Each structure stands twice: as structure tokens, then as C-alpha cells.
Amino acid sequence: MNLNQKTIEQLAEHLENAELEAHEVIKITEAHPDMDWDDAYAIQAEILRRKLARGSRVVGLKAGLTSHGKMKQMGVSTPVFGWLVDYFSVADGGEIKHSELIHPKVEPEIVFVTKKALRGPGCHIGAVLAATDFVMPGIEIIDSRYKDFKFDLKSVIADNCSSTRFVLGGQRASVAGLDLRTLGVVLEKNGEPVAIGAGAAVLGHPAAAIAALANHLGARGEEIPAGTMILSGGVTEAVSVSPGDHVNLRIQSLGSVSTRFV
């Protein structure tokens, strides 16, 4: 770690204020080019500590930068991870106030709910599938606090991987007999398909993102507890949304989930 505790606290407050007041900021590595990965996760953890102190509760975890294309573009070999708190959750069919966000985009995701704890290192797809209670469709709304979504890896980790809202819905399905690689994913905006893909777009298999998360936490002496909800990563490019947009996600064998931006 290259930043002192005071700087980490200041940067956490700076980024959290940007989220709460819905305004963009310049990526923090401009002023702190020496910050490292551990600093970035420490800032992310400090933002969470601030929220928990105000009464928020963690309701799930997320993986980001899970496509090989994005990872190549950012020059990394593992995805990045963040947390989700209670007020991020939007009901299926519910409304999201666009004015509370900066420049939101939506991503289609396969969501895992675990029934057993997962602990790395050495966590693999088989362990994840055995520990999965069910999967379901989810729309993640991302909203980088950085100007024009321009960030580097450390800045985006500190910003809790651009997390802001998520919508869960559709139907739950057991992973037994389900090939998550070939699940078709169709994201529609105002009735028109705008992004189409299949599960394999996430690290070759969405369960690999969950395994990577368990291994990331394992390196810190932590685990994914039983009963954890995890967004496994965007299956397609993120799509920008405006007030008035209706977004519907359909995933093969998992039904659909939708939200409206007002």
C-alpha cells in the first residue's frame, strides 16, 4: 500500500459524495498516480464502512470486467469485485430515478445465489456449481463516478466497480442440467433488442467469475458465505439509458426482468 489512512479516508469520502450527490469527478489516479491495487480495495472498503455506519446493509457482491475483451483492454488477467448494499436493489418492474444517477448504463447479468460457503484459493467451476442454490436474471445499472466513464483499473476498483443499482427478477433455476455457457441473453430497450449474447461472454463460463471472486477473497482470508447473491458480470456491452427508457432482459430458461427509468 502506498497511501496513508488519511488519504484513503479522504478519497472514499470524495467518491461517495460523488455517488450521493450524483456528480462526476476526475479519476483519482490523476492526483495519486502511486496508488496500488490494495489502496484501491481499501478505498472501496472505506466507502462501505461509511455506508454501514449510516445503517446500510450488504445484500450481495458483484464481479466486473469479466469479458476477455475488456480484460485485454484494461491489461488485467482477473476480474474486479465490489459490494452491493440494500438501497441499490430495485424491484422487478420498478422505477429508477435517472436524476439520482450521473450517466447510468445497463448490463445483462446471470445472478448466482449460493447455498454453501465458497473459499479460495483453488475454487473452481465445479465447486461453484455444487455450492449454487439457483441462478436468476438480473439487470445491473452501472454509473461510474468518473467523467465520461473514463477510468483505469485502480480508479474503478476504488469506485466500487461503478456499482449503483440492480434489478432481480424472472424465475430461479437450478444449475443442474443448465448449460450456462450457451444461455441466450437478450437485452431490450423500449422494445428493441439492443444487446445480444450468451453466458460464455463472462470469462468463458459465468461460474468462473464466482470462482475468481472466492479466490480473490481467499487471498484476504475471507470467503463467500452461504446465501450470498452475486452478479457474475455483464454478458454484453453496457447500454446507456435516458429518462423514459424501459429496459427488459430475457435470459434463456430464466424468464425476464425489467425496469423503467423516470
Next chain:
Amino acid sequence: MDQTTIERLGDALYDALVAGTPIAPLTETHPEMRIEDAYQVQRRMIARRVAAGERVIGKKIGVTSKAVMNMLGVNQPDFGMLTDRMVFNEGETIPAASLIQPKAEGEIAFLLKHDLQGPGVTAADVLAATEGVMACFEVVDSRIRDWKIRIQDTVSDNASCGVFVLGDQLVDIADLDLAMCGMVLEKNGEIVVTGAGAASMQHPVNAVVWLANMLGQLGESLKAGDIVLSGAMGAMVPVAAGDSLRMQIGGIGGCSVRFV
């Protein structure tokens, strides 16, 4: 366009196909060409192939995505003919030298068990007339230099069809929502495209409905036993000798091919 010109252009495309040498866009030399003329040119090109001993075994539907329609400035798909010389089976090799500038795309192929006679064909008719579906690679190719095609060029050139590869299973479509079937395409072991059925006209069945009704207007029909390629489920991938391609479609099966 007069009949002489149509035949001359159809012959030029046929000669380009046989020689493996592309020609300049027809729309450059014949800017007055309409889409109706282009289908007549295609008919001539196919007539030459049939005269040389090939047999028509089905149809392909192209320009089925909004993005490609926008690129070509049209609001409907196009179609071309499949012959026995174009079909390959799961795991076979394709000599790359037999093609000019090939690209592969993942598709759902329909095998029909009943005729479909438009107009008035609906999605229910297509489902009832379908024996089963298969994972399929369409290898598109253009006899027009550098793929510099306008819609009239590609229609004339048999909808840029090259060859196609049928996959490892024929599956019943009962309980299968083809729009939601996901497709994963790997080239030389790397995932290069993912997509789903909805990429073709929101639902692959829509593409077959369109084709049956379009053929009806021309006094033709789809026949029992025909193979129909229903349009790309994702982006096209350039291929060359040495490439190995593998594709899997959720609920349908896989298809693989090597280019030598």
C-alpha cells in the same frame, strides 16, 4: 434492366465463382439496377450452377439484423439458394482455396417436413412445418471485390452465400424458444462471438415466415425436405486456411469445421 444485361451479369458472377476471382461491384457499372433486377441476376447465376449439375436443396436468409439492414439501407432481409455442392457435415474440412474472402457466422438451420406456400404463412405454420433444427455455420463469401457490396450486389451474388456446415444433432423445436437460444463461437479455441436467436429478426422463425411469404409473391414455395438457414445469431468471423471453428447453441447442439 433488359434480359441480355441480366444474363450477362449472372454469367459474370458465375464465372467469378468458378474462377475464384472477384469482380467489381455491379452497382458501379449498373447504378440503375433495382432489387427486382438483382433477383433475376441471381436466378441466372443459379441456373448456370444447375446446368453444371448442381441441385438446389434449400434457401438462406440474409440481412436479418437491424445493424446490417441499416448498413445496406434496407428494411427487409434477402434470400439466396443452397445447392448440394455447398453443404458440409459436422467435423468436415473445407478447402479455403475454394473460397474467395470467406467469413463464418453461427445460425440455426431449419429442416422442413411440409411445404410452406405464401402468402399468409404465419409463425404457427413454420413451427408446424419444421422437422427439426440444427446448429449451422454459414460461410459467406463474396464474388464482389473486397466485399464492397450494396444490397443489389449481394442479392445478385446469391445473397453472398459460400458454403454451409450442418451440426451434430437434429432437434425437435417443441419447448424450445429459438429467440432465446444462446450461441457461442470459438475460433482456434478462443471465444470470439456470442449471440442468440433474437439477433435474426427478433426471432429466427420470423425470418422463415418472411421467406415463405416472399417466395409466395414470386409464385414459388418452400418444400418438404428443404434446408433453410435463418440468419446470423452474431457477428461474422473472417476465416482462413488453418482455422478451426467450433460453435454451440443452447438447447440445439454444436457444429465444428476446419479450414485447410
